[in-house]
Amino acid sequence: MAALTQTHQAQIRQRLTIQTIDIDVNTTAIRSLDWDRDRFDIEFGLRNGTTYNSFLIQGEKTALIDTSHRKFEQLYLDALKGLIDLNTIDYLIVSHTEPDHSALVKDLLSLAPDIVIVGAKVALQFLENMVHQPFQSLRVKSGDRLDLGNGHMLEFVSAPNLHWPDTIFSYDHQTGILYTCDVFGMHYCDDHTYDQDSSLLKEDFRYYYDCLMGPNARSVLAALKRIDKLEIKLIATGHGPLLRYELPEWVESYRTWSLEQAKNNAFVVFFYCEDYGYSSHLVRSIAHGITRSGIQVELVDLEHTPHHELREWVAEAKGLVVGMPPQSSLAAQTALGIILAAAHQKQAIGLFEAGGGEDEPIYPLRNKFQEIGLKEAFPPIVIKEAPSAKIEKLCDEAGTDLGQWLTQDRTSKKTMASDTELEKALGRISSGLYLITATKGDVSSAMLASWITQASSSPLGVAIAVAKDRAIESLMQVGDRFVLNVLEENNHQAIMKHFLKRFPPGADRFAGIKTYAAKNNCPILADALAYMECEVSSRMDCGDHWIIYSIVETGRVANLDALTAVHHRKIGSQY
Incomplete structure (x- = not known):
């Protein structure tokens, strides 16, 4: 020694x-x-x-x-x-x-x-x-x-x-x-x-x-x-x-x-050329969204992975994400052929451009995967310049969609198995209806929420439960700011219908919705009964949700005579 x-x-x-x-x-x-x-x-x-x-x-x-x-x-x-x-x-x-x-x-x-x-x-x-x-x-x-x-x-x-x-x-x-x-x-x-x-x-x-x-x-x-x-x-x-x-x-x-x-664990495999274009940058953004659902992510280099390993990765994966390699790379072209031969219709697929200047055309490859019968988890991500915050958000949301698609059967089975007396009792806890809106730089997002409560009086603070697979979670880190919009009884159905629909990755959540900017630059709903501007103070891991404790900085009520919309559930495992 x-x-x-x-x-x-x-x-x-x-x-x-x-x-x-x-x-x-x-x-x-x-x-x-x-x-x-x-x-x-x-x-x-x-x-x-x-x-x-x-x-x-x-x-x-x-x-x-x-x-x-x-x-x-x-x-x-x-x-x-x-x-x-x-x-x-x-x-x-x-x-x-x-x-x-x-x-x-x-x-x-x-x-x-x-x-x-x-x-x-x-x-x-x-x-x-x-x-x-x-x-x-x-x-x-x-x-x-x-x-x-x-x-x-x-x-x-x-x-x-x-x-x-x-x-x-x-x-x-x-x-x-x-x-x-x-x-x-x-x-x-x-x-x-x-x-x-x-x-x-x-x-x-x-x-x-x-x-x-x-x-x-x-x-x-x-x-x-x-x-x-x-x-x-x-x-x-x-x-x-x-x-x-x-x-x-x-x-x-x-x-x-x-x-x-x-x-025992489902996973998504990323096939891309690590040294080409913006591949590594985009992979990180898409992968961040996928992992919110508890799905594992594996990274595989198209140019340096043995062919038998490529076949093994494809055979076991629940989802495939492919970054377009350079057309001049013979090794990558061969790898794409192996992936196409091994892919099967039970898998989900997502494609993105790498932005390296000579990308393999994305749409012919998309057609080939569709002919095999793979489910497209998100539309092809096409980039023409260095990834911006908006592109990163689009990638993150694309990954979130893929993760949610892969876990939908698991979620459905969990819901069907949880209709117990305990779940019914828990579901009798009623709550209000709210819309959280957040902006960071050029990126904005929104989420309907009901698991919200006042958590402190000095300082004034609220606690919000945010599911880990929600895209807005990345805009609610410590120090981030958001607006908590309170929905009004008998004047919330149109807002709920709009924000409950599935948006394509990168879509503007507020298109067609009247808003104005708060002091913290986050959107305030024009039809909100009240709003509060908040700053995230701390986060606590609570299983499939984050509890996000936030300090309320300012707020206003639009109609003192109106009431908050109330949400009643049947079972405790669903919103």
């Missing part, structure tokens, strides 16, 4: 410490230990804190793999300076751009501006929006190698969706260390660098998998296939202890759990 070389400790609100330790020849782990953290974003609570792991490899050239969380800024940079002159670092490998691993990239660039940032294409795009300054970069994908000298040859392995779209692994052929960032990690903080006592770790290891990796089980299995050929001696994770002593057991657990998950 390598010896502990240095420990830096400081008390900053919570217990934060830095551990630096040699884990192999010319290889050092820099572990930021967050002893008291009790929650990780909104995803799950923590019982044993967490760590953020970074790694330094010094061959003839030097590479740093990932940085740390913002709260460790001074501790981490001091530790790194104690190990090396920052200006001698040649490469910073960004495994993915989630802030708990990349928060200090900008700080590092300000101290050592000649560092070359190495990452997947999507990661480099994300970083451009994060650091807001020019930087040197090297884009890598599966199979690419980076020679650091002295035997340290790094090979990169793409692992999209684990659990971010830009994830890559790095494998050092000299040491047999596989650097996996989030994958195989756990939120567990103690003094042990390695997995000496697995009995203490297994529960947290499984909990972490269920929260972060389980939703993308097929992507896990695809990544495991890519690393099967590697002779792995140590897995250097981004969170928790490094895995050395029970390595086969940890890997096999991921395989077993993922196989179980993959059998």
Whole structure:
């Protein structure tokens, strides 16, 4: 076992410490230990804190793999300076751009501006929006190698969706260390660098998998296939202890759990050329809408995926989304032929242009899928310029439509099975009728709502239940503003009819409806009984809904003698 070389400790609100330790020849782990953290974003609570792991490899050239969380800024940079002159670092490998691993990239660039940032294409795009300054970069994908000298040859392995779209692994052929960032990690903080006592770790290891990796089980299995050929001696994770002593057991657990998950969960597969046009950007927007319905998303590159894997993806998918590849790509054209041959009429299909300048024509391909009998989940998305906020909204709503189409049978069965005395009793809770209207930049949306109540009097606040598969959910994040329109008794039927109809993706929800702008720029219905301008203060996960608590900033009643429209339900599982 390598010896502990240095420990830096400081008390900053919570217990934060830095551990630096040699884990192999010319290889050092820099572990930021967050002893008291009790929650990780909104995803799950923590019982044993967490760590953020970074790694330094010094061959003839030097590479740093990932940085740390913002709260460790001074501790981490001091530790790194104690190990090396920052200006001698040649490469910073960004495994993915989630802030708990990349928060200090900008700080590092300000101290050592000649560092070359190495990452997947999507990661480099994300970083451009994060650091807001020019930087040197090297884009890598599966199979690419980076020679650091002295035997340290790094090979990169793409692992999209684990659990971010830009994830890559790095494998050092000299040491047999596989650097996996989030994958195989756990939120567990103690003094042990390695997995000496697995009995203490297994529960947290499984909990972490269920929260972060389980939703993308097929992507896990695809990544495991890519690393099967590697002779792995140590897995250097981004969170928790490094895995050395029970390595086969940890890997096999991921395989077993993922196989179980993959059998039971519907998924949509995206076929596109990652490096072409705006494909990656559009995929993220469509996928965001799909995942609202609890449907998994898998990303497949048309140009670099073996033919047998293409057939497997198509055979198992419930839905297919295809981004138009360049006409000049023979590999992509062959892949499209394989997809058409394997597709079947029980699947849903969606097509989008990539905007790369020589896209495969979208409508002939659409006709071929329709001839097979596939259900078109949304009209073809055609773009002629860089994606704007409106295009992103259109893509998000297209994905939402596809997700809802794929879950409609599940929703119908749930409704039929829930007509119990309990459901009937719950349905007797009456509520008002409202229209939520939201605007952010050039994007506007609306939603009929009934699950609304006043939640506080000081400050004045309301709580709104918003289903996770509703498109407006993305406009109701913390800090966003909206208008709560109260519908009037005997004067709401036309408004309900209008807003209950299904709108095509990107359609103007307010066409034909008289509105005027509130102070927060969101639409106020001219026929509303009352309105309130609100700002989202917090969100709580409640199963299939978000409870969105908002502060009421101002409001007005149009008719003091009129009453609020009231909604009565028969059963509690339906609005």
